[in-house]
Amino acid sequence: MADTPLWEELYNELRRQIESGELPPGSAVPRELQLASEHSLSRTTVRQALARLQADGLITRGQGRLGRRVRDQRPLEWNLHRFERGERRDDASTGMDDWAAGVAEQGREPRQEVRVSIEAPPADICMALELDEGEMAVRRTRIRYVDNAPYQLSTSWFPESLARDTLLMETRDVAVPGGILRHIGCPQVAIRDRIIIRMPSPAEADQLDIPAGTPVGEHQRTGYGEDGQPIRHMVTVFPGDKHFLVYELEL
Structure with a gap:
């Protein structure tokens, strides 16, 4: 089995944090530079992981200085x-x-x-x-x-x-x-x-x-x-x- 892509490893980790409440609804998602530094990844790889979380509806896209946030899933x-x-x-x-x-x-x-x-x-x-x-x-x-x-x-x-x-x-x-x-x-x-x-x-x-x-x-x-x-x-x-x-x- 091929190794899990680096972006997917980060995606899985962030998703775990969201689903466990470690990153609660409305909280700020760590910035790209912070994630890249903490996980020794390129910003391109970080963006892939964040794009997948956004497509899954788990985080917002972020606008300007506001940055990305964990979506509140409560209807x-x-x-x-x-x-x-x-x-x-x-x-x-x-x-x-x-x-x-x-x-x-x-x-x-x-x-x-x-x-x-x-x-x-x-x-x-x-x-x-x-x-x-x-x-x-x-x-x-x-x-x-x-x-x-x-x-x-x-x-x-x-x-x-x-x-x-x-x-x-x-x-x-x-x-x-x-x-x-x-x-x-x-x-x-x-x-x-x-x-x-x-x-x-x-x-x-x-x-x-x-x-x-x-x-x-x-x-x-x-x-x-x-x-x-x-x-x-x-x-x-x-x-x-x-x-x-x-x-x-x-x-």
Whole structure:
């Protein structure tokens, strides 16, 4: 039997440290130079071992000074039957909206980055919101982090006539009792969910730091107002290995 390649020996050792908890979730992976020095290996050999660990989804790819870290393998429980329904958990005192509160209840740390723009929506959004040709929409995009790792890309679209000059235009994580739509006098009274499983686009894989070959889920939720008209269409993309979805329905 041929000798085990040097890169594989290092890979096996680092994997053992990760699986044993010696390198716990979120901890920094030793730098390339440190590993090369400690194991008397070339940096090329070290990179081979690290690339394999990254492909296995055990470590992050590392960005700039942050370096590589051990991935937290715990999936997030997303209770979609409760999300945005009934007694919402938005809390202005903590700044947590309903999604963030659900994450915090699991002992995890939520964070969201928000961008807002007014755009001519693509055809599928026009159809979902039943917009007339030429009608503009407000796009509210959030990157959602759990324990400082990207977990979701969530984009909500609203008719411009509904959202302009309201809290929906704020480029920050807004938390108000009952949610923003109820706060501005346009509550959602019904929703329709659609869930798709697919492979990520290159941009999605990059933003979510997804290991190669990992599928994503796409959760589409359309919210309807008291007059039965759609007032929001939300599309959330999430890594398949970081979530499990829960629905509890009365029969």
